[in-house]
Amino acid sequence: MLNAKDEKLSEFSKLAGGEVFLFGAEVGNNCCYVKNDAIYFKRGGAEEKIIDIKDCPFIGEHNYQNAECAIICAKLEGVSNENIRNAVMSFKVPEHRLEKFAQKDGISFYNDSKATNPEASLVAINSFNDCNVALIAGGRDKMTDLSEFCEAIKKHISTVILIGEASDRFEENLKNSGFENIIRESSMENAVNKSIELKPDVVLLSPACASFDMFSGYEERGKVFKEDVLSRIGQL
Secondary structure: OEEOOOHHHHHHHOOOOOOOOEEOOOOOOOEEEEEOOEEEEEEOOEEEEEEEHHHOOOOOHHHHHHHHHHHHHHHHOOOOHHHHHHHHHOOOOOOOOOEEEEEEOOEEEEEOOOOOOHHHHHHHHOOOOOOOEEEEEOOEOOOOOOHHHHHHHHHHOOEEEEOOOOHHHHHHHHHHHOOOOEEEOOOHHHHHHHHHHOOOOEEEEOOOOEOOOOOOOHHHHHHHHHHHHHHHOOOO
């Protein structure tokens, strides 16, 4: 299996022996890809719809590509489409990794506390399109480049709520990139309260920083975030 979006690998697939399957895009006669808000599998040019995106318990292109790889393996082993669909639907997203854990009054809440650097947060940020997203970010700054992070925020995020030691540098970089809708809060609890007051479609914790300025680790940070959200929306 090769990632169809990697041009070098896609070209290599033409030289490889055996039956080659690509994932991530509809390329050739053997592939697995997202089309019309569903994941499809194709072998020998024959296309089969496997599962609607809305029935997947995860979001993000990276997660869809993981599912595509698993679907290819399952199909080659003769697993039925129904069993594949049931398996995908029963998958439990790991805690703190773009984990949707609550929904209330039209707001979905995602815990991505494991994103301890801008590169990891980019994956989460780029997973949301055409919706109002309030991003909670900040913590102990790793002093990494924020250029791509800021550009992604401009495309996908409505409001950034900053907490922790990195707030000054993050705010400066965001404003220099042309993003102005920034709020600063002194605690996770205050950040959660403010995010809910904004009534976005999504509240996303994806800090892009280490957690040690306020927490013992990303696990505690994610746990506190979830507890604050669930307490506020009355589900704790």
